[in-house]
Amino acid sequence: DASDIEKGTYPHYMLKEIDEQPLVMRKIVQNYQDGEGELEIDSDIVKAMKDADRIYVIAAGTSYHAGLVGKQFIEKLAKIPVEVHISSEFGYNMPLLSEKPLFIFISQSGETADSRQVLVQVKEMGYKALTITNVPGSTLSREADYTLLLHAGPEIAVASTKAYTAQLAVLAILAEVTARGIGHEVDFDLVQELGIVATAMEALCDDKEEFESIAREYLTVTRNAFFIGRGIDFYVGLEGALKLKEISYIQAEGFAGGELKHGTIALIEEGTPVIALATQDFVNLSIRGNVKEVAARGANPCIISMSGLETDEDRFVIPEVHSLLTPLISVIPLQLISYYAALHRDCDVDKPRNLAKSVTVE
Numbered sequence: 333d334a335s336d337i338e339k340g341t342y343p344h345y346m347l348k349e350i351d352e353q354p355l356v357m358r359k360i361v362q363n364y365q366d367g368e369g370e371l372e373i374d375s376d377i378v379k380a381m382k383d384a385d386r387i388y389v390i391a392a393g394t395s396y397h398a399g400l401v402g403k404q405f406i407e408k409l410a411k412i413p414v415e416v417h418i419s420s421e422f423g424y425n426m427p428l429l430s431e432k433p434l435f436i437f438i439s440q441s442g443e444t445a446d447s448r449q450v451l452v453q454v455k456e457m458g459y460k461a462l463t464i465t466n467v468p469g470s471t472l473s474r475e476a477d478y479t480l481l482l483h484a485g486p487e488i489a490v491a492s493t494k495a496y497t498a499q500l501a502v503l504a505i506l507a508e509v510t511a512r513g514i515g516h517e518v519d520f521d522l523v524q525e526l527g528i529v530a531t532a533m534e535a536l537c538d539d540k541e542e543f544e545s546i547a548r549e550y551l552t553v554t555r556n557a558f559f560i561g562r563g564i565d566f567y568v569g570l571e572g573a574l575k576l577k578e579i580s581y582i583q584a585e586g587f588a589g590g591e592l593k594h595g596t597i598a599l600i601e602e603g604t605p606v607i608a609l610a611t612q613d614f615v616n617l618s619i620r621g622n623v624k625e626v627a628a629r630g631a632n633p634c635i636i637s638m639s640g641l642e643t644d645e646d647r648f649v650i651p652e653v654h655s656l657l658t659p660l661i662s663v664i665p666l667q668l669i670s671y672y673a674a675l676h677r678d679c680d681v682d683k684p685r686n687l688a689k690s691v692t693v694e
């Protein structure tokens with residue numbers, strides 16, 4: 333309950349929760365380590381993953397965006413095919429299911445009605461379900477066969493921040509442990525890489541003035557804003573856009589860089605803010621090409637790149653982390669930019685209009 337949790341010196345829960353992310357990373361690693369310091373997941377869950385010929389991830393909002401990144405983790409490391417679905421649509425557009433599906437529900441609250449409806453439906457069909465949630469004993473946790481906890485601590489602000497990065501960390505651990513269980517080689521040390529992520533998160537949280545000034549420069553007067561990226565940067569852009577729209581009421585959308593020319597670029601006007609993420613080496617040139625295209629049409633581009641891939645034109649450079657784990661840190665500038673944009677526009681950051689923290693109606 334919000335009244336039981338202190339904001340301390342923070343003006344808003346959202347800012348406090350953004351700042352908690354490095355600590356949450358470390359807690360997650362601790363909670364998923366065995367006595368020898370190796371990452372470990374309940375053997376029944378690993379078995380359910382190994383037995384599945386296809387994984388169906390079901391979620392809403394920010395948790396859906398975490399699922400899109402989680403698909404990359406599971407497919408790249410554990411090499412099991414994954415489909416990611418919006419829970420409210422799944423019932424009407426049920427895909428043809430594989431022979432041995434495993435369902436993964438991602439839900440911070442564990443109470444989202446749209447997701448629960450799918451859980452009830454697939455349980456009736458006799459399938460196994462795993463819930464990844466922040467709330468032990470929540471409905472989705474109780475009704476699924478297995479649960480993985482986020483260990484993020486209560487999230488009070490309507491805009492989800494630390495739960496998203498916690499979801500990504502737990503999905504990465506699930507993918508890595510499953511990969512090892514199957515016998516696929518994982519050529520990096522995830523414990524160490526998540527430690528590097530936590531340190532990078534700290535550096536970003538210490539740079540708040542910079543994000544406040546980016547928000548002031550790009551988002552004070554605009555009525556819309558676009559986020560572009562390629563590969564996993566595209567999925568982080570979707571999350572950045574959701575964050576910005578839900579708390580600042582600026583109409584924001586995330587687009588795949590390559591898709592701009594197929595229509596979206598028509599929306600670019602003089603001064604339109606375009607926040608571009610460039611954290612992936614293999615698409616670095618192409619996303620920068622997209623930035624040139626929108627800039628030539630008057631856009632005001634703000635490139636956020638990763639150390640090692642930066643150029644002089646970039647507005648902010650995030651510290652380098654493992655290429656698969658960049659969403660865990662590239663989202664933090666977007667969370668903070670959204671926070672300050674909402675603040676500058678006098679919006680109610682923690683309780684945006686028309687929204688509830690957990691959506692328990694269909």
Ligand code: AGP
Nearest residue numbers: 393394395439440441444491492
């Ligand atoms: C995120 O900032 C939103 N408030 C919202 O999209 C949320 O992620 C969604 O309603 C799903 O909630 P859940 O994770 O508790 O199921």
